[in-house]
Amino acid sequence: MRKPLIAGNWKMFKTRQEAKEFLTELKPLCNDTSREVLLCVPFTALETAKKAVRGSKIKIGAQNMSWADEGAFTGDISAAMLLDIGVDYVIIGHSERRAMFGDTNQTVNNKLKQAIKNGLKPIVCVGETDAEKEAGKTQEVLYKQIIDGFDGLTEEEAAGTIVAYEPIWAIGTGKTATPELANNEIKFIRNKLGKRFSDKCANKIRILYGGSVKAANFASFMAMSDIDGGLVGGASLKAKEFAGIINYEK
Numbered sequence: 001m002r003k004p005l006i007a008g009n010w011k012m013f014k015t016r017q018e019a020k021e022f023l024t025e026l027k028p029l030c031n032d033t034s035r036e037v038l039l040c041v042p043f044t045a046l047e048t049a050k051k052a053v054r055g056s057k058i059k060i061g062a063q064n065m066s067w068a069d070e071g072a073f074t075g076d077i078s079a080a081m082l083l084d085i086g087v088d089y090v091i092i093g094h095s096e097r098r099a100m101f102g103d104t105n106q107t108v109n110n111k112l113k114q115a116i117k118n119g120l121k122p123i124v125c126v127g128e129t130d131a132e133k134e135a136g137k138t139q140e141v142l143y144k145q146i147i148d149g150f151d152g153l154t155e156e157e158a159a160g161t162i163v164a165y166e167p168i169w170a171i172g173t174g175k176t177a178t179p180e181l182a183n184n185e186i187k188f189i190r191n192k193l194g195k196r197f198s199d200k201c202a203n204k205i206r207i208l209y210g211g212s213v214k215a216a217n218f219a220s221f222m223a224m225s226d227i228d229g230g231l232v233g234g235a236s237l238k239a240k241e242f243a244g245i246i247n248y249e250k
């Protein structure tokens with residue numbers, strides 16, 4: 001069985017003080033959950049967040065990382081720096097990084113290998129734009145993102161990854177995919193991972209849905225056969241709303 005993962009992505013929101021306040025409020029609201037809870041916070045809040053979640057099961061992740069060990073990469077953050085703070089997870093290839101900061105399937109692949117080499121758990125984001133969807137190209141795009149992004153990985157390495165299917169037209173727009181559509185694309189992704197690696201491997205990979213998830217709609221996604229959790233942007237910024245997502249009713 002794949003354990004549900006509820007991952008928040010704060011994007012470029014929250015100072016250290018705000019992070020501390022949020023986590024202090026969230027902690028008692030998800031004490032009893034059997035689900036895995038993760039918050040991917042800005043680099044500057046990682047250390048504060050790690051300290052603030054002590055004594056709880058909440059995990060802390062980063063939103064990006066470098067593919068290089070170290071060197072002349074102004075503004076970048078290495079895996080070693082994340083490990084130094086005790087970070088477990090890292091988002092790779094979020095659509096905002098692909099659209100605005102030059103991430104490609106190739107750099108996603110490099111970053112993914114670097115994360116795995118360093119023992120960080122990667123959440124690889126894939127998803128199509130509105131135009132690609134309208135042109136009937138969703139699965140072509142997803143296929144390339146998966147095949148190129150996972151290039152060169154062993155079956156064991158792939159099995160330890162997490163994928164987030166995030167249709168770009170649903171991110172921050174309030175326009176969610178229907179649970180059926182999301183499940184269908186997630187099944188497609190799992191099927192391709194199964195063909196590329198093995199069914200056993202693909203059945204171990206958690207595949208999340210992301211795109212305007214909120215407490216009011218999350219249960220309908222989690223009722224689907226292949227959706228293993230959520231990657232949550234806007235709704236992860238308010239502790240009560242995020243707790244409502246974590247504690248969705250089956």
Ligand code: PEP
Pocket residue numbers: 009011166170171172173174210211212213231232233234235
């Ligand atoms: C995201 O940032 O990955 C995301 C899905 O954002 P939102 O939940 O706000 O659509």
